[in-house]
Amino acid sequence: MKMNKKKIQSLLILTAFMFSLFSSAQSASEILEKMDEVMYASKDQKSVTTIVLTDRNGKTRERKAITMQKGRHMRLTRFTAPASQAGIGFLSLPGEVMYVYLPAFKKERRIATHVKNQNFAGTDFTYEDMEAKPYSEKYIPELKETLSDQYVLVLKPKPGIRSDYAWLVLYVDRNNFYMKRVEYFNRAGIKAKELVSTFEQKQGYWTPVVMEMTDLRKQHKTRMIMTEISFDNNFSDEEFTVRKLKQ
Template sequence: MKTNFRTAVLTVLIGAGTVCSAVAQDATTILQKMDEVMYSQKDMTGKNKIILIDKAGKQEIREATIQQKGTDKRMFRFTAPASQAGIAFLSLPGDVMYMYLPAFGRERRIASSAKNQNFAGTDFSYEDMESVPFSQKYTPKLIKTETDAFVLELTPKVRSDFSKVTVSIHKEHFYPILMEYYDRGGNKVKEAKYTFKKIGNYWNPAEIEMTDLKKGHTTKMQMTDVKYDTGLSDDAFTVRALVQ
């Protein structure tokens, strides 16, 4: 009897282990699928309309062009308002970032600590603007399955300003719907709402609404004129291109 009991406990433990492993496997797979949806294109060009909305509802609009190749090359150039037109950012592999200020007349290397900061007065950080796959940055755990979405809890693999991020991922198309960012004290500090639209073979984040819950400030980033896989050359992601 004692032997049977031991066998039963062992079976349950093995079973539980298998279930846990399956869940972990699922979370990893789900996150990888989300990365595929977000980053599978070879390159992308588009226009970006950035709407800053303060607590009182007052809006400010900025416009930019964006070019991206793979997951680690990106050129972002402001076209409006006049005070910012011409300011450009180039991100390259290995945390190498340059900024071009027309008034400065040359490129300037940006300290990688800039990644902690908000990008050009928006509620997005430089890190949010990167295209590094989430599965590279976070360890996922499936915490809930809703009617339309999987909810994952992501724990940063390296030191971060956030203790965790929860992400709701569309069950059928695997794009993110909502991301919630928690500080080290466990308080929700930021949330991003995504609206995806299909362009050709790819799902495109037509609008990302990022809200800083502490400040009550929101930034909407809307993408238009998006083109995928146009064969962008590496020439477009050089300091030479940045300063021209």
């Protein structure tokens, strides 16, 4: 009897443990999906982005761009400043298709997919960081910790997903499910970059107004400040074509 009691106890503990694992996996996925939903809640959005690059000596450079996004996979970024880069356009389409338009050449060029780990136009964001693809499509989440105001998830790339990162640590707001902070760990397990975002509710949508990415090795920082944000502009797919990119 004694043995049986012990066995039952162990079984109960094991079941509870398995259940907790299962439930945490479930909730981790749910959290990530909810976060994606919050981030891509609007049909479309438009904003003016000011990009401030700060090097290790504290020297800054500034750029401006207009960004348009429709759904989860279509994004067009057109630079407006500095003058030398005004008109340069960048188009991201479903299926990891990316185009760049160079006005001085009046030509567009498609960008290969495996350049995703390259930095995007001198910022600390790589093409991978910039791509308009929901996190839940790319990563397998695991709930690491639940804090009073945020969830801490560990994200690992799904099999078949190309990523320069071994894992990400994602901090998600517990109440509104927006992304507060991301820590990027390289394949050597070293924290390589850190993204801190400030979200605000605008027109009913939680949207980032400031995103600051720091490359810890280079001690280089990119701060993106989003202004003039508008949602549900009813952009047609036509706005996200190569023809439009060239205009």
